[in-house]
Amino acid sequence: MNLRPRLLAFTFAVLLLLPMLDQALGLSIRFSSTENRQVQGMPALNFPHVRSFVHQFDRYYKENFGWRNALFYAYSRWKFNMLGLSPLPEKVVVGKNGWFYLGNSYNKVIDQHRGLQPLSADSARRIADHLINRQQELAQQGAQLYIFIAPDSHTIYPEYLPDHLQQSPAPSRLDILKEAINKTTLRFVDIRDTLRAAKRNHVVYYQTDTHWNEYGTLIGCAALLNRIRLDQPTVAPVRLSDYHIEQQRGGAGDLTTMLTLQDEQKDPLYYYIKPVPNRMGRQTALIPNEALGFPSTRFTGPGSGRLLFVGDSFSHGMMGYLPGYFRESYFVRSNQLDPILVKTERPTVVVIEIVERNINKLATF
Structure with a gap:
């Protein structure tokens, strides 16, 4: 009669100790975090600010307790495979036919496409005015400015979004911005229709x-x-x-990696593309940049002119093609166009690239 409560008490005590044992011994070390979140370090205790320390430690422990990554691994697979739902719906949306989309954690991208985060005409006009000032500054230094928008996958493949998250028929934020920019002399490159035409015969985004x-x-x-x-x-x-251009089997992308599903959910198709020698740029330097977190990259090529390309993660793949059309190219990952950099590089062409969901950042570029 006394064995059962003792066994329950022992089991309960072991369960309480398991997180501390894992943190001390690394029992679940093979389960790494893939959720694309910033992990906070252990806060320092600065007496007499004990209350602040308690709050910071509570947050730290919730994000770092023992077995957390292993438990999320099991939970993620259960929720996706058994219920067909995303374990992190704010970060990743599970679509149809093996498609995954970025969620609202990233600049309310889902709400943007549902028309719940509209861009006002005044905001669009302020962005256009700011970019016109940038264009004039660059023109005085002999450079031409181009604004290039990389569309969200939600825009190019809306048909695979869940039915309850379908796009709004109203003009999108990008439509509103384009309308304002069309009233100016800005060189604005909108490739949505180009990609929609290309997708009739080829897949143009990773699933x-x-x-x-x-x-x-x-x-x-x-x-x-x-x-x-x-x-x-x-x-x-x-x-x-x-x-x-060669088609191969695809791999897993950042969205399924966030859900720890990279071993189960992969792209059915991957394109291997290599330019001919006279359209190929040559990387000459990789410059570390601790402030930005990403290195800048310099190329030489068989073309003419000097390209300064300031963009986000979409620009990474573009480094494989653009340098083949300029004599010199310099790629910088940033949300700011540095006037000192422009004076140093003396470009003939400046491209500002930004993904559609972040076009509001153009107001301060």
Whole structure:
């Protein structure tokens, strides 16, 4: 009669001790965090600020307690495989036919596309006015400015979004911004229709990642270069025949990795693309930048002119194609156009690239 309560008490005590044992011995070390979250370090106790320490430690422990990653691994697989739902719905939305989308944790991207976070005409006009000032400053230094928007996958593949998260039929934030910019002399590159046309015959975005795939990147680069050629005819025309395009089996992207589903959910298709030698740039330098968190990259190429490209993560793939059309190219990951950098680089072409969900950042670029 006394064995059962003793066994329950022992089991309960072991369960209480398991998190501390894991933190001390690393029992679940093979389960790493893949949730794309910033892990807070152990807070310091600064007497007499004990209450602040307790609050910070509570947050730290919730994010770092023993077996947390292993428990999330099991929970994620159960919720996705058994219920067909995302274990992190604010970060990742599970769509149809194996498609995954970025969730509202990232600048309310879902609400943006549902028309719940509209861009006002006044905000669009302020962005346009700010960019016009940038354009004038660059023109005085002999550089032409181009604004390039990388569409969200929600825009190009809305048909695979869940039924309850369908896009609004009203003009999108990008539509409102484009309307304001069309009243100016800004060189604005909107490639939504180009990508929609390309997707009839090719997949242009990863199904398990936030970014476009290699083919979509190439199509985007071609559209940008064709727009630049209108002002600078010395830039070589873009021909798809200059690229070896091969289809392969795909891998897992950042969205399924966040859900620890990278072993189960993979893209059915991956494009391997290689330019011919006379359209290939050569990387000459990789410059660390601790302030930005990403290195800057310098290229030489067979073309003419000097390109300064300031962008986000979508620009990474574009480094495989654009340098082949300029004599020198410099790629910087940033949300700011540094005037000192412009004076140093002396570019003939400046491209500001930003993903659609972050177009509000153009107001301070």
